[in-house]
Structure formats: structure tokens, C-alpha cells
Amino acid sequence: MKLILLGPPGAGKGTQARRLEEQFGLRQLSTGDMLRAAVAAGTELGLRAKDIMARGDLVPDDLVVSLLLERIKAPDCAQGFVLDGFPRTVAQAEALDRALTAQGLSIDRVVALKVDEKILFDRIDGRARDAQAAGQPLRPDDNPETLKQRIRVYNEQTAPILPYYEQAGRLQWIDGMAPIDEVYRQLTQALGKA
Numbered sequence: 437m438k439l440i441l442l443g444p445p446g447a448g449k450g451t452q453a454r455r456l457e458e459q460f461g462l463r464q465l466s467t468g469d470m471l472r473a474a475v476a477a478g479t480e481l482g483l484r485a486k487d488i489m490a491r492g493d494l495v496p497d498d499l500v501v502s503l504l505l506e507r508i509k510a511p512d513c514a515q516g517f518v519l520d521g522f523p524r525t526v527a528q529a530e531a532l533d534r535a536l537t538a539q540g541l542s543i544d545r546v547v548a549l550k551v552d553e554k555i556l557f558d559r560i561d562g563r564a565r566d567a568q569a570a571g572q573p574l575r576p577d578d579n580p581e582t583l584k585q586r587i588r589v590y591n592e593q594t595a596p597i598l599p600y601y602e603q604a605g606r607l608q609w610i611d612g613m614a615p616i617d618e619v620y621r622q623l624t625q626a627l628g629k630a
Contacts, residue, residue: 437462437516437627438508438541440523442597443549445586446556447612448619452549453518455620460629461515467500467522470507481506497528501535508541516544524594529601546601547626549612549619553587 439462441449453464474482475489481503485495500522508517523529536542560583567574601607610622 440546444590447549551612
């Protein structure tokens with residue numbers, strides 16, 4: 437199973453991806469983590485990305501897609517993978533589809549978590565309170581101003597992906613406002629793994 441999870445920041449994509457990884461062996465892949473690992477390992481793609489990242493520039497789509505194609509060949513992706521945080525634009529979605537097609541692969545499902553933006557702000561407040569009560573540091577992005585900016589970017593750049601996948605017949609919506617276990621139940625049902 438090759439899956440993309442979409443939804444605004446704070447929608448719970450990472451939480452659900454980790455559960456899929458634990459139960460079904462679908463490897464959760466984050467392009468940011470892959471880029472950092474490739475740079476640390478000194479791979480050819482990592483060295484190309486290192487200079488770009490050091491300048492503070494965005495890594496080009498073709499380089500990110502190449503890195504992803506390299507990563508999904510690893511044995512731990514044999515059961516499939518969940519992309520969390522990629523693609524972020526229609527251009528990236530198109531580049532990913534072209535590259536996978538060239539390898540004889542395709543994304544099986546794209547699942548979007550439908551959420552209420554006001555509730556996302558409540559979740560961030562809850563996370564901040566929980567971290568504070570536990571004496572843990574706050575994540576740098578767990579604040580209302582950062583969330584507001586991240587949601588704006590999501591709505592401008594990533595949300596246009598939804599019609600792209602809907603026209604391809606691969607998009608399924610689930611209620612991201614439901615309790616975590618119910619979201620997971622809907623997700624596994626959408627994947628035919630319930």
C-alpha cells in the first residue's frame with residue numbers, strides 16, 4: 437500500500453501515520469527527515485541537497501522526488517509507505533506521479549483529513565498546556581501565530597492538490613475531527629484494512 441495523508445498542520449497526520457506503521461508495517465516517510473538523513477550520510481543526493489539547504493533555499497522538486505524514489509527501494513518499505521508532508525504542491529504531486537509511473541509504481545490512495553481550523557487552534561493550546569504540565573519543552577511550531585501561517589501556506593499551496601487527486605479518483609475524505617481511534621478506524625476502512 438502506497439498512501440499519501442493530507443490535511444492542514446495539526447490535523448493528526450503524523451499520529452495516524454505512526455499507527456499505520458505500527459499495525460501494518462507501512463513506513464512513515466517524511467521528506468524533511470529523508471533530506472537530513474541523506475545529508476548526514478553524505479550520499480550523492482544528500483551532498484547536492486546540503487549546499488541548497490545551507491543557502492536556505494528550497495530543495496528542488498526533482499531532487500526530493502529522486503530522494504524519495506531511492507528511499508522507497510529500502511527493505512523497510514517492502515510493505516508500503518505513508519507520505520506525510522509530501523507532496524505540498526500540485527507540481528510536486530505531478531512530479532511524484534511521473535517518477536513513480538516510470539518505475540512501474542503508483543500511489544494507491546490519498547486520504548485527506550477534514551478538520552475545523554478553529555479546533556486546530558484549540559489542539560495547539562491543549563498540546564502547549566500538556567507539555568507545560570509535564571515539564572516538557574514546547575515544540576517551536578506549537579503556537580497560534582506559527583499555526584496561522586502554516587494553515588495559510590497549506591490553503592494556498594497544498595489544498596490545490598485535493599482536486600488533482602480527486603480527478604484521478606484516488607482521493608478519500610475522512611473526518612479528522614473525530615476522536616483519534618475513530619479517525620484511525622475510518623482510515624483503515626478507507627484503505628480496505630478494517
